[in-house]
Amino acid sequence: MKDIHLYTASTMNGWKPVIFLEEAGVDYDLTHIDFASRQQKSPEYIAINPNGRIPTIIDKSNNNFVVFESGAILWYLAKKYQKFIPQNNDKESEVLQWLMFQMGGIGPMMGQAMFFQRIAPKQGEHNSYAIDRYVSESRRLLEVLNTRLEGRSYLVNDEFTIADMATYPWARAYHWAKVDVSGLENLKAWFKRIDQRKATQRALTIPEPFEAFFGRGDSEQQAKQEKANADRF
Structure with a gap:
């Protein structure tokens, strides 16, 4: 079982945890949140992210601990894996x-x-x-x-x-x-x-490229x- 399940979409905030996980070489599960069908506002998603935004992670190795808000997710992952954060x-x-x-x-x-x-x-x-x-x-x-x-x-x-x-x-x-x-x-x-x-x-x-952003x-x-x-x- 993979420790991290990531719920995200292709936005600037949505890519942040993907960058960490890819750079760190961490294997993870991914659910692509579809904005067109407003999955981010579904009761199932609101249950894990009360703000109804992406991204969100569930750490299955930590009693299914949920982290939302992209900056908080990066901080959590950095501390968990002790990567991309100085020890000083x-x-x-x-x-x-x-x-x-x-x-x-x-x-x-x-x-x-x-x-x-x-x-x-x-x-x-x-x-x-x-x-x-x-x-x-x-x-x-x-x-x-x-x-x-x-x-x-x-x-x-x-x-x-x-x-x-x-x-x-x-x-x-x-x-x-x-x-x-x-x-x-x-x-x-x-x-x-x-x-x-x-x-x-x-x-x-x-989950998908949006080259025009860049x-x-x-x-x-x-x-x-x-x-x-x-x-x-």
């Missing part, structure tokens, strides 16, 4: 700080930038103030990352950690959020570094993906 207490705290920076800043701001530019207009709403606010704040947060990455390979201790795993899918989706990254050379180098990690790139195809794929695929994304953020 101060460095561990730094990882937690940058993990929270993603959860409280990068994710929410870029998610709103995506929503107000890509989803709201399809529902007859165009709010220039909201777009300017969220795109500008997303750019500011990416500048913070760029400064942090000056002279560093990764966010903490020059080693790939759960802070990078959490931040990469969101920051790398700057194209989808329509956020300009010109001049952010440290950030771009970090993208390239993680773009070359085979396990992370494999994770971004599970500025890849053709226009037909992008249009199809925009139509499918109303419940993703």
Whole structure:
């Protein structure tokens, strides 16, 4: 029996635990939550995740312990497997700080930038103030990352950690959020570094790839993906 059962979908938050599990070489079971049929709002799913969002894990080796919220899942897995987290207490705290920076800043701001530019207009709403606010704040947060990455390979201790795993899918989706990254050379180098990690790139195809998030794929695929994304953020 595999220890971890993951419930997820192909979103920036949904890929975070997949990246960990693939990078760590942990065998796991996966249930693909189908947004089109609103499986994330089903009574069965709400029973394990009261917020009705993805991802969620069940640790069968720990009395079927349930963890929801993507950052909490990464922290749980890192502690369980003692991987992708420093053993030094101060460095561990730094990882937690940058993990929270993603959860409280990068994710929410870029998610709103995506929503107000890509989803709201399809529902007859165009709010220039909201777009300017969220795109500008997303750019500011990416500048913070760029400064942090000056002279560093990764966010903490020059080693790939759960802070990078959490931040990469969101920051790398700057194209989808329509956020300009010109001049952010440290950030771009970090993208390239993680773009070359085979396990992370494999994770971004599970349960299915959405290449347009990252500025890849053709226009037909992008249009199809925009139509499918109303419940993703």
